[in-house]
Amino acid sequence: MAAEIVAEGVCYQYPQAADMALKDINLRIRKGEFVAIIGPNGSGKSTLAKLFNGLFVPTKGKVTVDGLDTRDRNNIWKIRQKAGMVFQNPDNQIVATMVEEDVAFGPENLGVPPEEIRKRVYEALEIVELTEFAQKPPHLLSGGQKQRVAIAGVIAMRPDYIILDEPTAMLDPVGRKEVINTVKRLNKEEGKTIVLITHFMEEAVQADRVIVMDKGRVVMMGTPREIFSQVEELKAIGLDVPQVTELAHRLRRWGLKVRGDILTIDEMVECLCPLL
Amino acid sequence: MREITIGQYIPGNSAIHRLDPRTKILITFAFMILLFVIDDFTGYVFPVAFIIAASILSGISVRYMVRGLRPLLVIILLTFILNLFLIKGRVIYEIGPLSITYEGLYQGTFMVLRLVLLIVGTSLLTLTTSPITLTDGIESLLKPFSKIGVPAHELAMMMTIALRFIPTLMEETDKIMKAQMARGADFSSGNIIKRAKSVVPILVPLFISAFRRADELAMAMESRCYRGGENRTRMKKLQMTWEDLAAFIATGVLAAGCLASRFLW
Numbered sequence: 001m002a003a004e005i006v007a008e009g010v011c012y013q014y015p016q017a018a019d020m021a022l023k024d025i026n027l028r029i030r031k032g033e034f035v036a037i038i039g040p041n042g043s044g045k046s047t048l049a050k051l052f053n054g055l056f057v058p059t060k061g062k063v064t065v066d067g068l069d070t071r072d073r074n075n076i077w078k079i080r081q082k083a084g085m086v087f088q089n090p091d092n093q094i095v096a097t098m099v100e101e102d103v104a105f106g107p108e109n110l111g112v113p114p115e116e117i118r119k120r121v122y123e124a125l126e127i128v129e130l131t132e133f134a135q136k137p138p139h140l141l142s143g144g145q146k147q148r149v150a151i152a153g154v155i156a157m158r159p160d161y162i163i164l165d166e167p168t169a170m171l172d173p174v175g176r177k178e179v180i181n182t183v184k185r186l187n188k189e190e191g192k193t194i195v196l197i198t199h200f201m202e203e204a205v206q207a208d209r210v211i212v213m214d215k216g217r218v219v220m221m222g223t224p225r226e227i228f229s230q231v232e233e234l235k236a237i238g239l240d241v242p243q244v245t246e247l248a249h250r251l252r253r254w255g256l257k258v259r260g261d262i263l264t265i266d267e268m269v270e271c272l273c274p275l276l
Numbered sequence: 277m278r279e280i281t282i283g284q285y286i287p288g289n290s291a292i293h294r295l296d297p298r299t300k301i302l303i304t305f306a307f308m309i310l311l312f313v314i315d316d317f318t319g320y321v322f323p324v325a326f327i328i329a330a331s332i333l334s335g336i337s338v339r340y341m342v343r344g345l346r347p348l349l350v351i352i353l354l355t356f357i358l359n360l361f362l363i364k365g366r367v368i369y370e371i372g373p374l375s376i377t378y379e380g381l382y383q384g385t386f387m388v389l390r391l392v393l394l395i396v397g398t399s400l401l402t403l404t405t406s407p408i409t410l411t412d413g414i415e416s417l418l419k420p421f422s423k424i425g426v427p428a429h430e431l432a433m434m435m436t437i438a439l440r441f442i443p444t445l446m447e448e449t450d451k452i453m454k455a456q457m458a459r460g461a462d463f464s465s466g467n468i469i470k471r472a473k474s475v476v477p478i479l480v481p482l483f484i485s486a487f488r489r490a491d492e493l494a495m496a497m498e499s500r501c502y503r504g505g506e507n508r509t510r511m512k513k514l515q516m517t518w519e520d521l522a523a524f525i526a527t528g529v530l531a532a533g534c535l536a537s538r539f540l541w
Binding site: 053077080081084085087089091093094095097098104105106108109110111112113114117118137138139150154157 | 408437439440444489492500501503510512
């Protein structure tokens, strides 16, 4: 059984919509990878995420998770256990009135025995660093903390893949950092495969691989360095590049000899110092 | 608006707080029925003693519980007055066409006492049990009836979600009100009709957002493999202890007393 999420020739059309939201998507997300999906509003990136755990079923083509076809309704709960999903609005995905009970919701649905649930809940809370909030009502937490509760709720189901659909879009910069650091730790330390949908380029830079979507199609795919060095192409579809990359691009147009694929401030410093 | 609490739960860790919610629900029911068994004043000794004992054990003063009667004062007074004037018998005092009878006074006082005990007894349940525990108790008690079509799990899930979203929707109402006020809406002046009309621009966005939230929550729940109550386990198992047994024995004594007061004396 292949340990990966595969999309083959996937098209998706919303009911009563005239156009296809996704057109002929071919993708492969390997185990252990950290993939970022970026694209302008309406490019189909959220729709694609919902196809990965069977919330939507492709109109044409097929999506398989570890070899399980999402079109087969018998697989659906297994797929959703393997591919956990975190949504944009933290308030609308927390079910219970206490943090630990919310984290327990997933494993409870899977029919895990009570003792084992308690163990998993506290492991998950430890990973997201919220153990001391276990007994608190979620509405007293900050946005970043609530989103980490949602992540813990997914971890407690022991998934291999975690799909995050713009998890930082509604957070302040502090909350955003908390969530991204948690996501990175999940990938590096827990070995979870991460699919991060975002419109913050600084977040996409941290991934192993970036997929760019526009008008329902995958238009670019590659390492952050390969993608973000194509400043003009990204701008043409209405996307930004990280600030330093933009700066490097402009300096090059001025005739300075800096690399075009600079992604971090440190790299920029290294590049500029010899020129002084 | 933020201060609204449901069920007026007072957190604590007393013997009464620790009781299994099922025990408390069942005892409250028994207590209510027993109040109707009593047919003279002497019988009230037992429920009064029961309430006082429970109050001491729970650390919630009787005075606090009686304060909870205030919103129901009108109903209590009405009960008293209607009984006072409408029951025929030996006349004590006459005011115009109305007459107070001895039987009316007796019956009125008797009914008021019953009503007060009824309210105080049930409020003891909500004061010492958090809404979420209460929900778990209700689910567990209704479970045997799910075979005859009582949606026990669904009811409990709906109550949990309602409780979860009360603070969220409160916050949202606050936000919408402020947004409308910033654009010149006036919620605090004018007559009742005018004020009622001014609520519409709050309710419409609130409802739209509540539906959107419901949609997203449903998707999030499905993503976390929610498929109803079947094969679902719970992290927290309700468990009865010797304290629950003691509570049931105390209720047994109460029941014996009430029945004796009716049928033996």
